[in-house]
Amino acid sequence: MVLDNLGPVVRVGPNTLHFSYSQAYHDIYTHGTTLVKEPEFYAGIIDLLLDTLKENYNSPTSTVSMAIAYRALTLDIITSYCFAESANTLSDPKFRHPLLLGIQGTLKTITFQRHFPFLTSFANNAPPKLILWFMPAFKPFVDLKVRYEGQVDKLIDDPSALLAVEHETVYHHLLEPKDKQQRPSRTSLVHEAFTLVGAGSDTVGNACTIGTFYALKYPSIRQKLMDELFEIWPNADRAISYVTLENLPYLTAFIKETLRFSLGVVHPLPRVVGSATPEIGGLRLPPGTIVEMSHLLLHMNPEAFPDPRTFNPDRWLLEASTSKMGLDFAPFSKGPRICLGMNLAWCELYLIFGNIFRKLDLSLLVTEDTIEDFGKDHYDYFIPHWKKEYRVFVHKVHDS
Numbered sequence: 001m002v003l004d005n006l007g008p009v010v011r012v013g014p015n016t017l018h019f020s021y022s023q024a025y026h027d028i029y030t031h032g033t034t035l036v037k038e039p040e041f042y043a044g045i046i047d048l049l050l051d052t053l054k055e056n057y058n059s060p061t062s063t064v065s066m067a068i069a070y071r072a073l074t075l076d077i078i079t080s081y082c083f084a085e086s087a088n089t090l091s092d093p094k095f096r097h098p099l100l101l102g103i104q105g106t107l108k109t110i111t112f113q114r115h116f117p118f119l120t121s122f123a124n125n126a127p128p129k130l131i132l133w134f135m136p137a138f139k140p141f142v143d144l145k146v147r148y149e150g151q152v153d154k155l156i157d158d159p160s161a162l163l164a165v166e167h168e169t170v171y172h173h174l175l176e177p178k179d180k181q182q183r184p185s186r187t188s189l190v191h192e193a194f195t196l197v198g199a200g201s202d203t204v205g206n207a208c209t210i211g212t213f214y215a216l217k218y219p220s221i222r223q224k225l226m227d228e229l230f231e232i233w234p235n236a237d238r239a240i241s242y243v244t245l246e247n248l249p250y251l252t253a254f255i256k257e258t259l260r261f262s263l264g265v266v267h268p269l270p271r272v273v274g275s276a277t278p279e280i281g282g283l284r285l286p287p288g289t290i291v292e293m294s295h296l297l298l299h300m301n302p303e304a305f306p307d308p309r310t311f312n313p314d315r316w317l318l319e320a321s322t323s324k325m326g327l328d329f330a331p332f333s334k335g336p337r338i339c340l341g342m343n344l345a346w347c348e349l350y351l352i353f354g355n356i357f358r359k360l361d362l363s364l365l366v367t368e369d370t371i372e373d374f375g376k377d378h379y380d381y382f383i384p385h386w387k388k389e390y391r392v393f394v395h396k397v398h399d400s
Contacts, residue, residue, distance in 0.1 A: 007020070008020050008021050008024075008281070009024075009281070009283070012292075013290065015288065015289060015290050016270065016289075016290040016291075016292065017285070017289060017290065017291050017292070018268055018292050018293060018294075019280070019281050019291065019292070019293040020293065020297045021281060021297075021301075022298055022301055022303075022304065022327070022328050023281050023282065024280055024281030024282075024291070024293055025293045025295065025297075025298050025328075025330070025334070026327075026334065027278065027279065027280045027281055028271050028280060028291050028292065028293060029269075029271070029330070029333055029334040029335045029337070030334050030335035030336075034273075034274045034276045034277040034278070035271035035272060035273060035274060035277055035291070036271065036272050036274065045073060045076045045077050045080065045086070045090065046073065046351055046352060046355050047355075048076075048090045049069065049072070049073045049090055050355060050356075050359055050360060052069075052090055052093050053069065053360065053394045054360070054394060054396055055093070056093040057393075057394040058394055058395065058396070060393070062393075062394075063365045063391035063392060063393055064095075064391060064392060064394060065095070065389050065390075065391050066208070066209055066212050066213075066362075066390065066391075066392055067205070067206075067209045067389050067390075068095040068100070068104075068389075069095055070204075070205040070206075070208040070209050070212075070352075071095075071100060071103070071104065071201060071202065071205035072089040072090050072092075072095050072097065072100050073090065073205070073208075073352065074200070074201040074202075074204045074205040074208070074348065075087055075089050075099070075100055075103060075197070075201040075205075076088060076089055076090050077200075077201075077204075077348060078196065078197055078200035078201050079197060081200075081344065082169060082170045082196050082197070082200070083151070083169050083170070083171070083193075084165035084166055084167050084168075084169045085165070087099050087100075098143070099144075099147070101140065102140040102141075102143050102144050103140070103144070103197065103198060103201060103202070104140070105137075105139070105140030105141075106140045106141045106144055106194075106198065119135070119138075122134075122135075123135070123138055123141055123142070123145075124145075124187070124191075128142045128145075128146065144194065145190065145194075148190045148193040148194065149186075149190055151193065152186055152189045152190055152193065153186070155171055155175060156175070156186065156189075159175060159176075162175070170192065170196065171189075174189060174192065175189075196341075199264075199339075199341065200341055200344070203262075203264040203345065204345050204348050204349065204352075206262050206264075207258050207259060207262040207345075207349060208349070208352055208353070208356075209262070210258055210261050210262035211254065211255070211257075211258030211261075211262065211349075211353060212353075212356065212362065212392075213364075213390055214257075214258075214261070214311040215254070215357065216362055216363065216364045216392065217311075217364065218311070221254065221311075221313060222357065224250050224313075225250060225251060225254060225353070225357045226357055226358070226397075228248050228249075228250045228251060229248070229251070229354060229357055229358040230358070232244060232248065233354075233358055236358055236359050236397070240354065242347050242350055242351055245350040245351065245354045246346070246350050249317060250313065250317070251350065251353065251354065252316070253313040253314065253315075253316035253317050254313040254353065255346075255349050255350065255353065256313070256316045256329065257311055257312060257313040257315065257316060258349070259329075259331035259349075260299045260305070260329065260331070261299070261311060262331075263295060263296055263299065263331070264331055264332065264333075264339070265295075265333075266294055266296050267294065268292035268293055268294045269292060269333070270290050270291070270292040271290070271291055271292065272288065272289070272290055272291075273285050273286070273287055273288065273289040273290075273291060274287055275287045295330045295331075295333070298328050298330055299328070299329070299330075299331075301328055303324075304324050304325050304327070304328040305325060305328070332345070358397065359396070359397055360394060360395065360396060360397060361394075361395040361396065361397045362392045362393065362394060362395070363392060363393045363395070364390060364391075364392055364393075365390070365391040365392060365393060
C-alpha cells in the first residue's frame with residue numbers, strides 16, 4: 001500500500017483519511033486518549049540455532065532459508081519468555097515444525113480478517129469443523145486456537161501448575177491480577193497468547209531476515225560488523241553480555257537501519273478522532289473521522305532519510321542527522337500504544353546479530369530469488385511479506 005505519489009491526504013474510505021507526511025503521523029499516534037483504536041481493526045536458544053546451521057547446512061551444496069530459520073529461533077524465544085515452555089521448533093533441523101508452519105499460515109490470513117471483519121468473529125466462535133469446511137485456509141489458525149485453549153484450560157483448572165515453572169510468565173500476572181475483577185476471560189487469555197506469540201516471533205524474525213540479507217549483499221557492511229565484534233569479543237567460546245553489545249556503535253547503527261527497512265506492521269493503524277483531538281497534520285477534523293498512516297511512508301521519507309531506499313547503516317553515525325531521523329523512526333509505533341515488547345526486541349536483535357556475525361560466515365546463494373527490490377516485491381499482508389526468499393551457505397568463523 002504505497003500512497004506517497006497520490007497526494008498528502010487520500011480518502012481511502014467514506015470516513016477514512018490516509019496521510020503521507022510525518023507531522024500527521026506524530027499527531028495521530030502521540031495524542032494519546034484523544035484518539036482511540038478503530039474498533040473493527042484490530043542465549044541458549046541462539047546457540048541451538050547456530051549449532052543447527054553449522055551441523056546441517058555446512059556443505060558446499062547445502063543452503064538454508066534464513067527467513068524460516070530466524071522465525072524458528074524467535075518463536076522458541078518468545079514462547080520460553082512468555083510461557084516458560086519453549087515450542088522447541090528448532091528441534092526440527094529442516095525448520096518444518098507444525099507450530100512454526102501454523103504461525104506462518106495464520107499470519108497470512110490477517111489480510112482477510114482485516115478486510116472482512118466478520119471472519120474473525122466466525123473463526124473465534126464457530127466449531128472447528130465448521131470453520132474448516134467453510135474456510136480451509138484457516139486450518140493453521142484453528143490448530144493454534146486448539147493448542148492455546150488447551151494451555152489456558154490447564155492453567156485455569158490447576159493454577160498450582162504455575163508454581164512449577166522456572167520463571168514468571170504472562171499467565172502469572174493475567175490469572176492473578178491485583179484487582180481480581182480484572183482477570184481476563186478464557187477467550188481473552190487465548191487472544192493474548194495469539195498476539196504475544198505471533199507478534200513476538202514474526203517481527204523480530206523479519207528484522208533478522210532483512211538485516212542479514214543486506215549485510216551479505218554489501219561485503220563492506222558485513223566486514224564492519226565482524227571487525228567491531230572481533231575486537232570486543234576475541235574468544236567466541238566465552239559468553240558476551242547484551243550490555244556490551246548495545247554499546248557497539250556500528251552494530252547499533254546496523255540494527256536501526258534494519259528496523260527502518262523491516263517494518264513490523266505495514267498496514268496503517270486506524271484511529272478515530274475525538275472531540276478533544278488537536279489538529280492532525282495541520283487539519284482540524286470533525287470527531288468520528290478515521291485517520292491513519294503507514295509508517296512505511298515515515299521510514300521512506302527522503303527529508304529525514306536521504307536516499308531512503310538505500311540500506312546504509314552509516315547514516316546513523318552522523319550526529320548532525322540523527323535528531324531528524326530519530327523523530328521519524330517508529331519501528332515500534334509511537335505514543336501511549338507503543339509496542340510493549342520493544343525492549344525485548346532490541347535485546348533479541350543485539351544478541352542474534354552479535355552471535356550470527358561473530359560465530360558464522362554466511363554467504364548468499366546468488367539467484368534471482370532475492371528481496372532486493374524493496375518496492376516491487378513487497379506485499380501488504382498487514383505485516384511485511386516478500387514473495388521471494390533468499391538462501392545462504394553457512395561456514396563457521398575461525399578465530400585468528
